[in-house]
Amino acid sequence: MRYIRYASIAIFAVALILVAMANRSMVTLKIIPDELDRFAVLTPSFQLPLFLVILGSILVGLIIGFVWEYFIEAKKHREDARQIREVESLRAEVKRLKGAQPESQDEVLAILDKAS
Template sequence: MRYIRYASIAIFAVALVLVALANRAMVEVRLVPDELSGLAALNPSHEVPLFVVIFAGVAAGLVVGFIWEWIREYGERAAAARQMRELRALRAEVKRLKGETHEGKDEVLALLDKAG
């Protein structure tokens, strides 16, 4: 199973390297559109390889997706925490009730009942 994981990682790494090699052309990335550059009083632009733009877009999409999923799962996490609190309370109550059941009995018999 470990070898399958390593093979998958290697295939993914080779694919990323091939995409990077195929998209080495320099492109100009502007932060503000030309139409709005007069209003912003500056228009920063940078020359970067195309694969950097592609990988940055994929990374930004992953981050947005992870945050979206984390927010979406809030209800499930809250329900799980509520169930865990209820489970702890019920276990404490069972322990208390078992203690009341064995009150006034022989200690050996109470231990045997507790083990069973």
């Protein structure tokens, strides 16, 4: 199983290297479109290789997805923790109520109930 994992990682790494080598041309990355240049004080633009733009976009998407999933899972974990606390509270109450001896119960029956 470990070798399959290593082989998968190696294939993925080779694919990334091939994508990077095939997309080495420089592209201009503009933050603000040309139509809105007159409204902005600064119009930053960067010259980057295309593979950095592609891989950077994938990385940003992954980070946004992980953060989104974290918030969804955190909500579920809080609800699960609340339910666990409620179950423990109810178990403690049942244990306490089983330990309480009704006044009309015979002592022998109380000892038998306590044993079971």
